[in-house]
Amino acid sequence: MTVTADTSQLLLTPAKVKWFRSQLSLWATENLRKFPWRCTTDPYKIFIAEFLLQKTGAVTVVQVYNAFLSKYPTLSDLAGASVAEISLLLYPLGLHFRAERLHESVQMILKDYSGIIPTTEAQLLTLPGVGKYTARAICSQAYLQPLAVLDTNVARIFERFFGLQGNRVKSRCKLLWQAADEVAPISEVGKWNLALLDFGAAICTARNPNCDRCPLSCKCTFALTAIVIDSTYGK
């Protein structure tokens, strides 16, 4: 079946969404990971963390994040750094274009936003290297705004659990962004976003998801389909 924005409403029934939220929130109370950028609401620190986290695992980022903030503890400190200096610090993470974009973004923040990390999704989207995910992650973590995020890990959970079928490029899939907004609770969305990210990293992993110890398995479309296929073929 092709899942469109309309048919997705059949898959995201209020009862199923409510159950998903409650189970995942319960899981998060015991399992959220601790990272230095999760212990702060300082917009500059979160802005730096989100830049470093782009296409890079959180565990890999910790050391570089700490070194970065000890060298450039504030935006004004970073403003005087050259692209080469930033690049040297980010070197262990690869993706060297990040240094250039970060440098450009900082100059723009100084010029257009009086040195203050922009406070809205629309403003953040004007910065080089900041897409919808990064903008919303900053808004929800630093400014506690109720904005859901979607990356490939979050998309995978929605597709498997609700039986949705997003486009190949998940970050640009309207259907999945709509699902992310619909499924998010009305309060503590920042914490909710972290729960989804950690659940995708620990349980609903890309390869070999841990359905046998997943609190969502009894209502998960993917897991239930696998059971039907197994019983049909006698495995």
Ligand code: SF4
């Ligand atoms: S049951 Fe399996 S596929 Fe479904 S959400 Fe849990 S880990 Fe993911």
